Amino acid sequence: MRIIDIRERAVPVRSAMRNAAFDFSEMTTSVVAVVTDVVRAGQKVIGYAFNSTGRYACGAAMRERFIPRVLRANPESLQDAQGLLDPALVAACMATREKPGGDAERSVPIGTIETAVWDAVAKSLERPLWHVLAERYGGAPGMERVPVYVGGGWYQPHDDLAALDREIRGHLDAGYTHIKIKTGGVALDEDCRRIERALKLVGDSKRLAVDANGALPLDRATRYAKRLAGYDLRWFEEPCAPQAFGEFAALAAIYAPPLATGENLFCAADVTNLLQFGGFRVDRDVLQVDPPQAYGIAAFAGMVATLEAHGGDRRRVFPHGGNMMSFAVTAGLGLGSCEAYPGVFGAFGGYADTMTVIDGTLDWPDLPGIGFERQPQLFALMQELSA
């Protein structure tokens, strides 16, 4: 199995949302297609991916460094013993001639291409990616359906509390049961009113999480932690800057319910630092690395293994990014839950149109690869790469 071309393009995400740290008005993402020489059903197998949400498109680095390295490589050096493409070897090839450190500059383009290679591998096997991952990473899940929760509760410029109420009712009506809302973007009292409104609707405090998006200075985060502890929420996400390990540890020392972090950790060393210095409590805290932004699925599986080696449980891993890539990883590795962002990230949010949300769970899609082909709006963008 050989890669014969890798194509990419930048697409605007077109989201009007705002969290405590920033807005998405200029956000873009890179869509990639990895074209292989394998033919299934009379067509070349093409693997697709995009760089999840929240990080800008990174096509220049792909074009200038990562794609040429793969296309120049000896094809056999990228294959496993069965002659299939080995996504980890493709990622290692892309990392040639890269200076150590500064991972975030390359972990997104490399991780996105690596994820597309997985899509191609699973399609060449004519199996869903979650199934291939379950086999490879020993996570074969016993779940009947796959848990999903809504990432939402964004701040709205007008009638925020009423809008929050409407939004959450909509999610509950759509079959979701667990919800995460933004926090830290307004005054603490107002955030508490939002939390109380949300709790009234979702019913159980263990069904509600809050997310400060890394925006709070330590003194403000501490005030939030003290006030929020009483709500005993599912988790309090990114209270402080993502790499401020000392601040996370200080909050873990005073906030008894679970904390969560990880969508802004980009490599194995970041996760090791979190475990070693961040006060991350493996018995309760939640890890949320986003695979296509952090060198890809093989690297992500390594981080899960590191967490387990420290006594953690993969059911407390909740990969960032509400999309079919994070579904495949959640389902295939047997993680806690995937996210959903209904109606927020345009073509880049959501799941295959074959999948239904029932009582906070998704069904297992029987689609080859990641399954983007059953997301018509997104797949139309992807297909422009294979024209």
Added chain:
Amino acid sequence: MRIIDIRERAVPVRSAMRNAAFDFSEMTTSVVAVVTDVVRAGQKVIGYAFNSTGRYACGAAMRERFIPRVLRANPESLQDAQGLLDPALVAACMATREKPGGDAERSVPIGTIETAVWDAVAKSLERPLWHVLAERYGGAPGMERVPVYVGGGWYQPHDDLAALDREIRGHLDAGYTHIKIKTGGVALDEDCRRIERALKLVGDSKRLAVDANGALPLDRATRYAKRLAGYDLRWFEEPCAPQAFGEFAALAAIYAPPLATGENLFCAADVTNLLQFGGFRVDRDVLQVDPPQAYGIAAFAGMVATLEAHGGDRRRVFPHGGNMMSFAVTAGLGLGSCEAYPGVFGAFGGYADTMTVIDGTLDWPDLPGIGFERQPQLFALMQELSA
């Protein structure tokens, strides 16, 4: 003082060098020009910079995000009380709509543009940048001349030891006294032979440093530390992966002479982590952040202040990058020494042609701004941006 345009282009560095971690055969850098509305000597003041060495060109991110944000901003929002451009405000403007964390992806483009703004500010004042920095950051140095050391001792494919000998003799003949050579790229015994050969030439172990470029796994780094300790070198640089703070701490616990790190730290949080968790010994270890790669000179000055708040001494700060930008910062802030890479990075290494190396020191250039105008080969590349 207003910015009326910012231009950039990618230029290949054309270096054949290799260290323990990677080679430079594909390396590029971004050259930027910040065009202002200030006129001096009948010409618009233009600030220049490039993104130092070791990180690839980042023009796409500049064009797509950082430059448009500056050009769209209210010009007064980028000025200090005197109406001059405030480089820190320009950097903050560029960081709008950026997600927390993942700094390395933006600290290089933002830092490079910020450095060019400093060049323009100093030129508008018709003073050298080192002089402006000394005034602003209280580092007014008492040095008669500015210490400089050679970063070299790269591995050569043929007759490496003889080549090293020739290289060091050349540096000594050219007036340098302090030298750094690569380590960790061959077997430990061979690296020791290189160190011994170098020591024989430079004479004093406190004039020789070694640099492993972050390439050594902890077990190998530990073997190196045990063996190298006996040489009592000036410093042992980047023994392990740059963000592996636990590994740096483990080595600091067993290696008595100075360690050095920082050229792969990109933001204030990274430096805080190094001080808090990396076992960094403020009484001896060396910090080497590269200003244009780490959000620019104002952010760098903040890191120096953080080090001092932890009891460190700015004379143990040695900014990475042997160029006029690191000269201005070293001289202006009164740091330990700048680097030089004679003959290695083509147009992107070295100092103004007015400057001489005498007994391991450089003279103070009386050139407006950073002084790129007196680096003919480099300035020719920069001038293509103002055509």
